[in-house]
Amino acid sequence: MISIENLSVNYKSDSDVYTAISGINLTIPEGGTLAVIGPSGCGKSTLLKAIAGLIPEYEGTIKINGDEVNPKKQTIGFMPQNYGLLPWRTVIDNIRLGMKIKRAPELLDRKVLKKLMRQLGIEGLGHRYPTELSGGQQQRVALARVFALQPDVLLMDEPFSALDAITREEMQDIFLKLWQKNNVSTIFVTHYVEEALYLGQRIAILSASSGNINRIVDNPLFGGKDIRQNPEFFEMSLKLKNSIKKDWNQAWEN
Amino acid sequence: MGKLVSLWYLLAAVVLTLVWFVVSQLVDLPIIPSPVLVVENLADIFMKYIAIHSLYSLWRIGAGLLLAVAVGLPLGVIMGYFPQTDRFLAPVVYLTYPIPKIALLPILMLLFGVGELSKVFMIFLIIVFQVVVAVRDGIRAIPNETYYPLYSLGASFKDIFFEVLWPASLPKFITAIRVALATAISVLFFTETFGTQYGMGYFIMDAWLRVNYLEMYSGIVVLSLLGLILFTTIDLIERNACHWQYK
Numbered sequence: 001m002i003s004i005e006n007l008s009v010n011y012k013s014d015s016d017v018y019t020a021i022s023g024i025n026l027t028i029p030e031g032g033t034l035a036v037i038g039p040s041g042c043g044k045s046t047l048l049k050a051i052a053g054l055i056p057e058y059e060g061t062i063k064i065n066g067d068e069v070n071p072k073k074q075t076i077g078f079m080p081q082n083y084g085l086l087p088w089r090t091v092i093d094n095i096r097l098g099m100k101i102k103r104a105p106e107l108l109d110r111k112v113l114k115k116l117m118r119q120l121g122i123e124g125l126g127h128r129y130p131t132e133l134s135g136g137q138q139q140r141v142a143l144a145r146v147f148a149l150q151p152d153v154l155l156m157d158e159p160f161s162a163l164d165a166i167t168r169e170e171m172q173d174i175f176l177k178l179w180q181k182n183n184v185s186t187i188f189v190t191h192y193v194e195e196a197l198y199l200g201q202r203i204a205i206l207s208a209s210s211g212n213i214n215r216i217v218d219n220p221l222f223g224g225k226d227i228r229q230n231p232e233f234f235e236m237s238l239k240l241k242n243s244i245k246k247d248w249n250q251a252w253e254n
Numbered sequence: 255m256g257k258l259v260s261l262w263y264l265l266a267a268v269v270l271t272l273v274w275f276v277v278s279q280l281v282d283l284p285i286i287p288s289p290v291l292v293v294e295n296l297a298d299i300f301m302k303y304i305a306i307h308s309l310y311s312l313w314r315i316g317a318g319l320l321l322a323v324a325v326g327l328p329l330g331v332i333m334g335y336f337p338q339t340d341r342f343l344a345p346v347v348y349l350t351y352p353i354p355k356i357a358l359l360p361i362l363m364l365l366f367g368v369g370e371l372s373k374v375f376m377i378f379l380i381i382v383f384q385v386v387v388a389v390r391d392g393i394r395a396i397p398n399e400t401y402y403p404l405y406s407l408g409a410s411f412k413d414i415f416f417e418v419l420w421p422a423s424l425p426k427f428i429t430a431i432r433v434a435l436a437t438a439i440s441v442l443f444f445t446e447t448f449g450t451q452y453g454m455g456y457f458i459m460d461a462w463l464r465v466n467y468l469e470m471y472s473g474i475v476v477l478s479l480l481g482l483i484l485f486t487t488i489d490l491i492e493r494n495a496c497h498w499q500y501k
């Protein structure tokens with residue numbers, strides 16, 4: 001469970017202070033997913049970084065399972081926009097990195113790792129370096145890394161944006177399968193309304209200028225079978241797109 | 255791969271020796287003896303006279319290098335990872351870096367004497383600046399995103415160092431040592447011409463003064479082999495430690 005109350009983040013430079021996000025309130029129930037969608041520069045990455053404990057100075061509270069966020073105490077699976085794989089480590093060492101840092105050798109079970117890699121279709125790639133992988137394969141390695149850790153929360157910054165449309169849908173399915181098995185509370189940022197509808201139980205729409213949440217939409221379609229083929233899916237995504245456009249256009253005009 | 259490389263080294267050695275041989279025949283003066291004679295002479299005197307000199311040179315280079323790494327690496331890491339420290343250390347480094355280190359030799363000799371210490375310290379001075387700047391720049395070039403997964407896992411500085419800082423700066427670090435070492439060897443040669451009875455510099459200059467060209471050339475050959483050994487060792491280390499760069 002993640003609960004965020006009145007969260008604000010200011011970036012301070014020598015000369016001025018820039019408020020990236022302000023007054024954010026959110027709760028994600030245990031094992032739930034939330035999609036965050038918003039125009040470029042509205043503070044999506046900032047929000048995720050704050051929850052991941054990467055921004056030491058913020059106002060408000062961020063609690064994970066009832067405790068103030070602390071990377072040393074909780075296990076946070078954070079997947080940055082470019083996957084964050086270390087180029088000088090092989091695939092298998094990249095996957096093991098989290099356990100090494102968390103000093104959690106009990107998670108280093110060979111069989112479990114192997115199974116995870118098989119599920120993700122990267123079983124033969126353990127000895128390669130990230131530069132020797134395709135974008136989709138790097139993505140799978142990054143997923144293996146966070147899921148192998150069995151994190152308390154999972155935070156993903158535009159996880160599937162860099163992939164082509166078909167690979168993206170494939171990865172969304174793989175993610176959904178893993179998520180159903182592990183049931184980890186997840187927040188992810190996306191640019192695609194379809195992705196938000198497919199993977200998000202709820203969808204938070206950030207506003208264009210003020211750095212806060214415009215509204216939160218419940219997603220009744222989430223978890224249904226083959227919803228991408230469903231006419232309701234089309235309808236809903238169209239409606240959502242149009243209303244988002246209206247919100248953002250209004251903000252620009254102001 | 256390895257075989258092919260050694261083959262090229264062999265070829266280069268053969269070509270150089272051939273050129274030398276042809277020139278020696280053309281000039282036909284004692285100042286350029288035939289390589290055949292030099293190699294014969296080398297086989298005769300290497301164990302008897304030269305080995306000890308090459309060991310002295312090697313020890314001075316090794317000690318200076320070790321000292322430079324021991325000081326330069328931590329300094330570079332600190333300057334690269336903590337921008338605040340760079341702000342006041344960078345001017346110090348930049349003001350002292352361009353001074354030709356050989357110009358400091360008189361001062362070093364006054365401070366440390368003409369013996370081992372000033373020679374080792376000279377090599378240290380030549381290498382340390384290159385190491386500091388290379389490591390610092392290597393670390394500065396690491397994008398922030400590389401750190402995020404580690405920070406979000408609560409990584410300690412030790413983790414950050416071994417998982418990111420060290421591997422990211424290693425290639426530049428090794429290149430810096432390679433570049434600095436060439437300068438260090440030539441300066442070492444110079445410093446070995448006084449204040450000592452040992453070292454390749456002493457041996458070669460001494461042979462020259464005794465007008466023993468065969469010994470002088472033997473010394474030069476040993477010195478170049480010494481360089482070859484040092485550089486191939488560095489290449490080997492790089493190949494093993496920076497695996498990922500050769501993919």
Ligand SMILES: Nc1ncnc2c1ncn2[C@@H]1O[C@H](COP(=O)(O)OP(=O)(O)OP(=O)(O)O)[C@@H](O)[C@H]1O
Pocket residue numbers: 011012018020038039040041042043044045046047
């Ligand atoms: N380190 C920083 N220092 C100062 N300002 C920053 C910093 N990082 C981000 N900002 C500013 O904060 C705002 C929000 O940035 P953020 O990266 O969170 O946007 P985003 O919603 O993720 O955008 P995108 O969709 O393009 O990734 C931007 O206006 C950006 O310029």
Ligand SMILES: [Mg+2]
Pocket residue numbers: 044045046157
């Ligand atoms: Mg972003």
